[in-house]
Amino acid sequence: xxxxxxxxxxxxxxxxxxxxxxxxxxxxxxxxxxxxxxxxxxxxxxxxxxxxxxxxxxxxxxxxxxxxxxxxxxxxxxxxxxxxxxxxxxxxxxxxxxxxxxxxxxxxxxxxxxxxxxxxxxxxxxxxxxxxxxxxxxxxxxxxxxxxxxxxxxxxxxxxxxxxxxxxxxxxxxxxxxxxxxxxxxxxxxxxxxxxxxxxxxxxxxxxxxxxxxxxxxxxxxxxxxxxxxxxxxxxxxxxxxxxxxxxxxxxxxxxxxxxxxxxxxxxxxxxxxxxxxxxxxxxxxxxxxxxxxxxxxxxxxxxxxxxxxxxxxxxxxxxxxxxxxxxxxxxxxxxxxxxxxxxxxxxxxxxxxxxxxxxxxxxxxxxxxxxxxxxxxxxxxxxxxxxxxxxxxxxxxxxxxxxxxxxxxxxxxxxxxxxxxxxxxxxxxxxxxxxxxxxxxxxxxxxxxxxxxxxxxxxxxxxxxxxxxxxxxxxxxxxxxxxxxxxxxxxxxxxxxxxxxxxxxxxxxxxxxxxxxxxxxxxxxxxxxxxxxxxxxxxxxxxxxxxxxxxxxxxxxxxxxxxxxxxxxxxxxxxxxxxxxxxxxxxxxxxxxxxxxxxxxxxxxxxxxxxxxxxxxxxxxxxxxxxxxxxxxxxxxxxxxxxxxxxxxxxxxxxx
Numbered sequence: 001x002x003x004x005x006x007x008x009x010x011x012x013x014x015x016x017x018x019x020x021x022x023x024x025x026x027x028x029x030x031x032x033x034x035x036x037x038x039x040x041x042x043x044x045x046x047x048x049x050x051x052x053x054x055x056x057x058x059x060x061x062x063x064x065x066x067x068x069x070x071x072x073x074x075x076x077x078x079x080x081x082x083x084x085x086x087x088x089x090x091x092x093x094x095x096x097x098x099x100x101x102x103x104x105x106x107x108x109x110x111x112x113x114x115x116x117x118x119x120x121x122x123x124x125x126x127x128x129x130x131x132x133x134x135x136x137x138x139x140x141x142x143x144x145x146x147x148x149x150x151x152x153x154x155x156x157x158x159x160x161x162x163x164x165x166x167x168x169x170x171x172x173x174x175x176x177x178x179x180x181x182x183x184x185x186x187x188x189x190x191x192x193x194x195x196x197x198x199x200x201x202x203x204x205x206x207x208x209x210x211x212x213x214x215x216x217x218x219x220x221x222x223x224x225x226x227x228x229x230x231x232x233x234x235x236x237x238x239x240x241x242x243x244x245x246x247x248x249x250x251x252x253x254x255x256x257x258x259x260x261x262x263x264x265x266x267x268x269x270x271x272x273x274x275x276x277x278x279x280x281x282x283x284x285x286x287x288x289x290x291x292x293x294x295x296x297x298x299x300x301x302x303x304x305x306x307x308x309x310x311x312x313x314x315x316x317x318x319x320x321x322x323x324x325x326x327x328x329x330x331x332x333x334x335x336x337x338x339x340x341x342x343x344x345x346x347x348x349x350x351x352x353x354x355x356x357x358x359x360x361x362x363x364x365x366x367x368x369x370x371x372x373x374x375x376x377x378x379x380x381x382x383x384x385x386x387x388x389x390x391x392x393x394x395x396x397x398x399x400x401x402x403x404x405x406x407x408x409x410x411x412x413x414x415x416x417x418x419x420x421x422x423x424x425x426x427x428x429x430x431x432x433x434x435x436x437x438x439x440x441x442x443x444x445x446x447x448x449x450x451x452x453x454x455x456x457x458x459x460x461x462x463x464x465x466x467x468x469x470x471x472x473x474x475x476x477x478x479x480x481x482x483x484x485x486x487x488x489x490x491x492x493x494x495x496x497x498x499x500x501x502x503x504x505x506x507x508x509x510x511x512x513x514x515x516x517x518x519x520x521x522x523x524x525x526x527x528x529x530x531x532x533x534x535x536x537x538x539x540x541x542x543x544x545x546x547x548x549x550x551x552x553x554x555x556x557x558x559x560x561x562x563x564x565x566x567x568x569x570x571x572x573x574x575x576x577x578x579x580x581x582x583x584x585x586x587x588x589x590x591x592x593x594x595x596x597x598x599x600x601x602x603x604x605x606x607x608x609x610x611x612x613x614x615x616x617x618x619x620x621x622x623x624x625x626x627x628x629x630x631x632x633x634x635x636x637x638x639x640x641x642x643x644x645x646x647x648x649x650x651x652x653x654x655x656x657x
Contacts (some may be wrong), residue, residue, distance in 0.1 A: 085109045085138050086435055087162040088192035090267070091155065092232045095174035096147040101129070104155065105228050107140040107199035111159040117143055118158075121170070122151035134206055135364070137344045140199035142228060174234040176302075182293045182309045183302065186268035188416035191435030194346075197263050202345040203228055205360040205376060205386070210479045213385040217248040217258055217378065232266040237303045244303045248310060249382035252356045253319050256348045257332075258310060259358065260412055264293065265306050270415040270422040273313055273332055278320040281656045284405040285320040287330045292415075292422060319354030319514065319657065323405025326444050329427050333410035337440040338454045348410050349375065351395045352403035353654035354514055355526065357387060359409075362459065370472045371459040380520045381490070385483070389455060390476050392534025395654070396451045398444070404656045408443035456551070466545045466552040470538075470567055471574060477538050478578045478594060480531055484524065485582050488617050491522035491610035492583065495632065503610055505638045509645045514657040522610040524617075525645075526654070533652055535601055538575075542567040585613045586629040592618065605649035606642050609634050 087108030096102040106115045113133045119126040128143040147153075147170045157164040169175075177184055187193075204226050205212075214220050222240045224230040229238075236242045250258045257273055264271035272292035279285035291312065299305045317332075324331040333350070336342040347359045357375040365371035373389035387393045397403050414425045414436060430439040443451070460469075495501060503518050513525050542564045545552050549560050575595035584590050597604075603619030610617075613630035620627035634642065648655050 085195055086191050087112050087115070087157075087159050087164065088195045089155070089157050089164050089166060090196055091166060091168055092229050092266075093174070093234050094232055094266075095168065095234060096170050097172055097174065097234070098147055098150055098170055100147050101144055102147055103228055104143045104145065105140060105196065105199060105203070106143075106157060106159075107136070107138045107195050108159075109161065110139050111161055112139045113141045114159070115141060116158040118156045119145055120154040120156070121148040122153075123148045132206075134199065134202050134361075136199060136202055136361070137340070138195050138199050138202075140203060142203065176233075176235075180296045182295060182297055182305045183265050184268060185270045185293065185417060185422055188418070188422065189269055189414035190416070193267065193269060194414065194436060196267075197260070198344050198346040200228055200263060201259065201358070202361045205374075208360070208376075208386050209374070210386050210388055210476075210483075213383055215384075216382045217250055217255065217384050218246055220384065221246060221248070221262065229263065229266045233302065235303055237306075244301055246303060247307055250310075250314065250378045251380050251382075252377050253317050253321060253354070254314050255376070255378040255384070256322075256356060256358050256412075257313050257317055259346075261293075261306075261310065261313065270294075270417065272415060272422075272424075273317055274321070274324075274330060275316055276318070276321045276324060278318065278657075279323070279404045281402075281404060282400050284325040284328070285323060287321075287324055287328060290330070290424075291316060294422070319356070320405060322348060322350035322356050322410065323352070323354075323403075323407055326406045326408070326441055327427075329424070332413060334413045334427065334430060334439050335406075335408055335441060335443055336411050336437045337442050338409065338451075338458065340458055342411075342437050342440075343373065343409065343455075343458055346411075348412070349394060350405075350407050350410060352397045352405070352407040353395060353526070354657050355395070357394070360386070365460045365462060365464075368468075370464055370469055372472075373455075373459050380516075388476055388479075389459065390473070390534070391452060391537045392476060392480055392530050394455075395530065395533070396446075396448050397653075398446055398448075402653060402656065406444065408446075411437050453548075453551075463551055463553045466554070466563060466567060467570055469552065470541045470571060473538050473541055474571070474574050474578065474594070477534050478580075480534055481580045481594065481597065484527065484531065485580050487524050487527060488614055489583060491617075492585075492614050494518075494522055495610060502635060505609065505611070505634075505641060507641055509648060509655040510657045512641070512645050513648075513655055519610075523608050525608040528604055528608045529649060529652070529654060532601065532604055532649060535598055535604075536652065538571070539598065542571065582614055582618055584615055584626070584629045585631050588629070590615075590618070590626060605646050609638060609642060611635070611638060 085108040087106060089104060089106050092103050092105070093100070104117055104119070106112045106117065117128065126145050126148060128145055131141060131143045134140045150170055150172060153168050153170055155166040155168070204220060206226070221227045221230070222238050222245075224238075227238065231238050237244070237246050239245055246262070248258045248262070261271045263269070270293060272290050274287040275289045275291070276285045276287045293309070295309070297305050297308055299308055322333055324333070326335045333348060336347065343359065343362070345360050349357045349359070355377070357377045359373065359375050361374050363372040363374070375387050375389065375393075376384060377387055378384045396407060398407070415422050416425060427439045430436055432438045503522065505519060506512050545567060546560050546564050554560065554563055572595065575598065576593050579591050579593045580597075581589050581591045597619070600619030607617045607619055611632065611634040613632040615627045615630040616633065620630070
């Protein structure tokens with residue numbers, strides 16, 4: 001009577017787990033697993049003394065070797081505050097004017113937020129007006145001051161671990177440098193400038209979430225509250241109403257370069273990019289000529305030079321640039337380890353099919369909510385938006401027969417100034433001892449399931465409540481569908497403003513997923529493939545918990561089967577509650593629940609063509625009332641191509657591009 005069937009199953013399951021779990025692969029979470037196993041063992045002993053004979057854990061977990069045996073896995077700290085970083089400080093604008101507000105950023109370890117900042121002026125010490133902080137990693141703090149009279153100023157910074165000082169001038173006429181090149185290189189990248197860059201990116205997008213979007217990257221840098229480096233050069237370069245101002249409208253491949261170049265330009269740091277081919281199946285893109293900020297341009301105004309240079313960057317980099325071989329030293333990026341220290345703002349993710357995102361911050365896991373890793377990307381139409389890390393947004397595949405090049409998380413390879421000349425750091429120089437993020441081949445050849453599991457443990461170090469985790473996935477899917485509403489609507493607006501237009505469609509599968517012009521602007525094959533993968537992830541979640549119960553807080557007296565049943569019931573309930581609304585061809589609104597959309601999954605394998613009406617693009621069934629208002633269909637030739645390409649959507653794979 002005491003041992004129900006569910007309990008017997010649970011005890012057998014726990015016994016099996018206690019014996020075999022120590023033999024399973026674990027990376028950087030030994031502490032968590034040890035506690036979890038002790039809890040299980042205590043429970044077993046309390047119910048049945050005999051069950052303790054199931055076995056004792058072995059002395060230690062064995063971690064799987066990474067592709068490069070010289071790379072050592074870094075133990076994951078319990079908390080980001082345990083990570084030690086070098087503290088750094090910068091002032092903006094570079095040369096404040098009397099009476100002007102200037103800002104001081106301190107970035108580094110957790111002590112940076114409590115740094116003592118003393119600004120001395122000719123008239124005495126200056127008090128901070130206000131302050132804001134960020135929990136990085138890195139941690140940072142920004143204080144605002146008002147400049148007094150002209151003269152020399154001194155900033156002294158003190159934390160528990162470091163002390164820094166900076167001398168700067170306050171003048172009615174800030175000094176302006178002249179150069180034949182795009183800008184002068186005054187210093188090279190080092191651990192301090194990398195920390196400041198990461199903090200700047202984090203502060204630029206502070207409090208942004210998946211509902212945040214902008215029409216262009218310069219709309220963000222023109223926001224003085226967000227951009228610490230707003231008008232840093234005192235040229236009015238970020239004034240939205242200015243005659244000569246920074247203009248940045250990158251696509252996804254350009255976006256990391258634009259952010260990096262903007263920061264480098266403001267601080268006089270070196271910047272460069274490599275020309276590269278697109279590679280092929282089994283061959284990563286090759287890199288060629290290196291073009292840097294030292295190139296000579298005919299423009300005289302510094303802001304015009306920068307804008308011209310950004311157009312060169314836009315024409316010079318592409319989706320293959322970020323997927324050059326991980327071991328190639330003549331590249332703009334290098335691979336990093338998958339750990340909490342390396343997965344920080346400013347790090348770039350190159351997916352295997354050409355999309356590129358930049359990390360902007362992480363929301364820490366709490367008892368009530370899962371952790372969230374956030375990134376920013378840009379679209380072909382120039383819009384910039386926030387994306388969370390999950391399978392629906394971050395694709396990872398290292399099968400060389402299915403992808404071109406080598407994807408993964410990467411950092412910009414630092415450019416240093418040696419003997420008056422700039423150069424890229426060699427791989428052997430990118431060590432932990434350098435203060436920079438170490439080079440790592442951990443991601444080389446990594447299996448997709450191992451990659452996602454490793455990332456989940458970084459984002460959520462503690463086991464998740466399965467219901468909470470599933471609700472978070474459903475939320476992510478819903479947000480992705482809301483974004484798609486806008487994408488489809490943009491295509492509808494274009495087609496209605498150009499009646500009779502048929503947007504040309506590429507004839508090859510690779511071209512469908514990767515091309516330019518109007519097709520790229522208004523079709524959604526890449527986004528729909530990610531959407532299908534996201535749908536699969538949500539539907540599969542109850543089974544995922546069954547496959548990996550140790551990653552979740554499973555109630556002690558509940559069998560995995562019962563947990564799965566509860567999750568499936570909750571899943572159906574939430575999918576029926578959340579919905580999106582799109583505009584049909586006749587101008588009326590159509591509301592669809594996520595449950596209804598998931599029933600149409602097959603239709604989404606053919607829903608990316610803007611020559612189809614909105615009803616077809618949202619999977620309205622043939623002969624349904626919903627579809628009756630559709631007045632536009634793809635030409636027969638395009639339909640044949642779509643049927644040929646459909647196999648890639650069915651396999652949830654992207655053709656090599």
